[in-house]
Amino acid sequence: xADRVIxxxxxxxxVFVADAEKARRSFTLRGPFxxxxxxxxxLIDTRGTPRLYASSCNPFFGMKVLRSxxxxxxxxxxxxxxxxxxxxxxxxxxxxxxxxGGGKKELWCGVEPxxxxxxxxxxxxxxxxxxxxxxxxxx
Amino acid sequence: MGSAPTVTIxxxxxxxxxxxxxxxxxxxxxTVRAALExxxxxxxxxxxxxxxxxGKVRKHLNVFVNSDNVRDxxxxxxxLTPGDVVTILPAVSGG
Numbered sequence: 001x002a003d004r005v006i007x008x009x010x011x012x013x014x015v016f017v018a019d020a021e022k023a024r025r026s027f028t029l030r031g032p033f034x035x036x037x038x039x040x041x042x043l044i045d046t047r048g049t050p051r052l053y054a055s056s057c058n059p060f061f062g063m064k065v066l067r068s069x070x071x072x073x074x075x076x077x078x079x080x081x082x083x084x085x086x087x088x089x090x091x092x093x094x095x096x097x098x099x100x101g102g103g104k105k106e107l108w109c110g111v112e113p114x115x116x117x118x119x120x121x122x123x124x125x126x127x128x129x130x131x132x133x134x135x136x137x138x139x
Numbered sequence: 140m141g142s143a144p145t146v147t148i149x150x151x152x153x154x155x156x157x158x159x160x161x162x163x164x165x166x167x168x169x170t171v172r173a174a175l176e177x178x179x180x181x182x183x184x185x186x187x188x189x190x191x192x193x194g195k196v197r198k199h200l201n202v203f204v205n206s207d208n209v210r211d212x213x214x215x216x217x218x219l220t221p222g223d224v225v226t227i228l229p230a231v232s233g234g
Contacts, residue, residue, distance in 0.1 A: 059199055060197060060199045060200065060229045060230075061153075061154070061188040061189075061197065061229075062187060062188060062191065062197060080187075081187075083187070083192050084192045085192070086192060086193070086194075088192070089193060090192070090193070091191035091192045091193050091195070092191070092192065
């Protein structure tokens with residue numbers, strides 16, 4: 001059984017992290033991180049060194065992925081977020097889903113408009129998965 | 140077309156972390172569009188906050204040349220003259 005329990009909570013005002021001993025008698029709440037910006041998806045990645053991720057969907061300044069390497073004591077933006085190639089003609093509206101992939105640092109990201117992105121380096125760079133783009137009716 | 144005029148881009152406070160804390164940037168450009176293209180090359184992190192993947196200025200941002208909103212002039216094709224100040228500000232709303 002884990003020594004601690006961590007919850008990540010995405011809200012319209014950012015992401016909160018709740019932390020408790022394994023008995024869960026009381027939680028300590030930290031945040032919001034990415035303050036004032038909606039977070040629609042979070043991920044607790046326990047592969048290797050644990051990392052927390054949150055999608056930060058800023059209607060003013062665009063979509064970003066936040067990452068914590070210290071179990072939610074602080075978050076930083078990854079070096080880049082998912083973005084459509086220029087010749088695609090679409091622009092990201094929201095990041096709806098973050099999931100771990102097969103490799104230790106592989107991440108998947110589902111976005112609006114409907115597309116799938118993949119990162120091989122823990123969220124620092126992203127590539128669109130082209131297959132999704134070519135499924136009839138997806139666009 | 141002659142050499143591009145040098146203009147100042149005023150960087151809104153929240154965005155300064157994307158350009159090493161600078162509050163003003165100097166670029167040479169004939170139009171707002173060219174100034175943004177310059178930022179795309181020289182300040183790519185800042186640019187991604189200002190424009191989406193299609194190159195459009197994000198919809199909740201307003202671009203001013205001196206005191207004129209570019210939507211009242213020629214949009215991002217508004218021409219620039221030496222010494223102009225380009226300011227990009229987020230819209231403010233809510234109660």
